[in-house]
Amino acid sequence: MIIDHVRLLAFANRMVAVGGSSPAEAAIVADHLVEANLRGHDSHGVGMLVAYVRDLENGTLKANQTPEIVSDTGTISVWDARAGYGQVIARQAVEWAIESARKHGVAVNGLRNAHHIGRVGAYGEIAARAGMVALHFVNVASGPPPVAPFRGREGRFLTNPVCIAIPGTADNEPILLDFATSRVALGKVRVAHNAGKPMLDGALLDHAGQPTTDPSVMYTEPRGVVLPFGEHKGSGLALVCELLAGAIVGSASVTTATPPERGIINGMLSIVIDPARLSARDSMMSEIDAMIAWVKSAEPADPDLPVLIAGEPERMTRARRIADGIEIDDTTWAQLSAIAERYQIRPEG
Numbered sequence: 001m002i003i004d005h006v007r008l009l010a011f012a013n014r015m016v017a018v019g020g021s022s023p024a025e026a027a028i029v030a031d032h033l034v035e036a037n038l039r040g041h042d043s044h045g046v047g048m049l050v051a052y053v054r055d056l057e058n059g060t061l062k063a064n065q066t067p068e069i070v071s072d073t074g075t076i077s078v079w080d081a082r083a084g085y086g087q088v089i090a091r092q093a094v095e096w097a098i099e100s101a102r103k104h105g106v107a108v109n110g111l112r113n114a115h116h117i118g119r120v121g122a123y124g125e126i127a128a129r130a131g132m133v134a135l136h137f138v139n140v141a142s143g144p145p146p147v148a149p150f151r152g153r154e155g156r157f158l159t160n161p162v163c164i165a166i167p168g169t170a171d172n173e174p175i176l177l178d179f180a181t182s183r184v185a186l187g188k189v190r191v192a193h194n195a196g197k198p199m200l201d202g203a204l205l206d207h208a209g210q211p212t213t214d215p216s217v218m219y220t221e222p223r224g225v226v227l228p229f230g231e232h233k234g235s236g237l238a239l240v241c242e243l244l245a246g247a248i249v250g251s252a253s254v255t256t257a258t259p260p261e262r263g264i265i266n267g268m269l270s271i272v273i274d275p276a277r278l279s280a281r282d283s284m285m286s287e288i289d290a291m292i293a294w295v296k297s298a299e300p301a302d303p304d305l306p307v308l309i310a311g312e313p314e315r316m317t318r319a320r321r322i323a324d325g326i327e328i329d330d331t332t333w334a335q336l337s338a339i340a341e342r343y344q345i346r347p348e349g
């Protein structure tokens with residue numbers, strides 16, 4: 001199924017709206033999901049609506065939720081999203097942090113108990129476009145943890161993503177480093193499983209601890225595990241993401257979640273810095289440009305695969321998918337169509 005992004009956006013909007021969301025909330029959530037598809041992160045695209053509808057129905061996702069401001073010193077705030085749409089409340093929290101960093105130079109927000117915040121890069125991008133540097137550490141509390149720690153063959157983490165964003169310059173787009181600390185985001189295993197495709201080597205172990213490329217090991221009992229990226233380094237980053245966004249922010253953690261009724265809960269520690277408080281803008285911008293040019297000047301190991309800067313692959317995919325449409329795998333489309341039928345939403349039009 002290949003669908004034009006404008007039609008997909010209209011469909012996603014109608015899907016969110018049937019959950020009782022205000023038009024503004026539905027628009028933000030739908031836009032976030034379709035933007036994830038456009039950037040090639042189908043794991044965090046409209047396919048997530050299947051889980052969102054499930055969580056709305058079981059009460060672990062609350063439409064039109066307002067966050068509780070637990071504390072706010074002006075530079076440090078803690079918000080509890082009370083299981084509201086992460087796409088809406090995480091965005092508001094980051095917008096707060098940008099305004100606060102503009103006034104004070106730096107701002108820290110701890111976001112507790114948001115329902116799935118989606119593609120973390122969306123928040124880094126908002127901050128970078130406002131001229132800020134942003135660091136986001138995220139934990140996930142949702143069902144049994146599928147990611148093994150380094151040397152383990154039992155899950156102890158979820159996919160705990162991290163995002164670091166650096167503002168762009170007149171000549172370069174922002175640098176947007178945004179990834180799960182697992183070798184692959186869990187949604188990518190779901191997408192491969194739905195599409196009947198193998199996973200890349202080195203991402204999965206079966207339940208006996210043997211390496212495999214078969215995504216079905218994550219969907220049959222006893223389950224396999226996803227490995228952390230970068231061996232002990234990714235495993236360590238997964239641990240600190242869990243602690244920074246869980247224990248330290250005071251959000252639900254992998255050890256306190258009561259699966260599976262909890263839905264998908266994210267905590268996030270965001271640190272937003274106004275870089276103009278650290279060095280002169282002109283020299284900073286020219287050094288960013290020089291660094292990007294320097295990295296990209298490296299001769300590629302494979303002439304068909306040029307050196308890219310974080311954020312660039314997503315922009316390239318976005319341009320391609322705007323022109324050619326977004327491919328949705330058959331299983332995801334069937335699941336979305338079944339929901340659409342149940343709620344009498346037209347999938348297209």
Ligand code: NAD
Pocket residue numbers: 041043044116117118119120121138139140159160161162163176177178179180181182183184185186188266307308309310311312313314
């Ligand atoms: P990924 O493995 O595709 O890595 C993406 C990052 O690597 C981006 O910064 C990208 O620009 C960069 N990159 C990719 N190829 C590159 C290349 N050739 N050269 C230079 N840089 C390159 O991403 P992922 O780990 O699959 O994560 C996908 C998305 O899932 C992210 O947006 C993440 O925030 C999101 N996520 C969210 C949750 C959640 O609970 N909300 C959990 C896990 C992941």
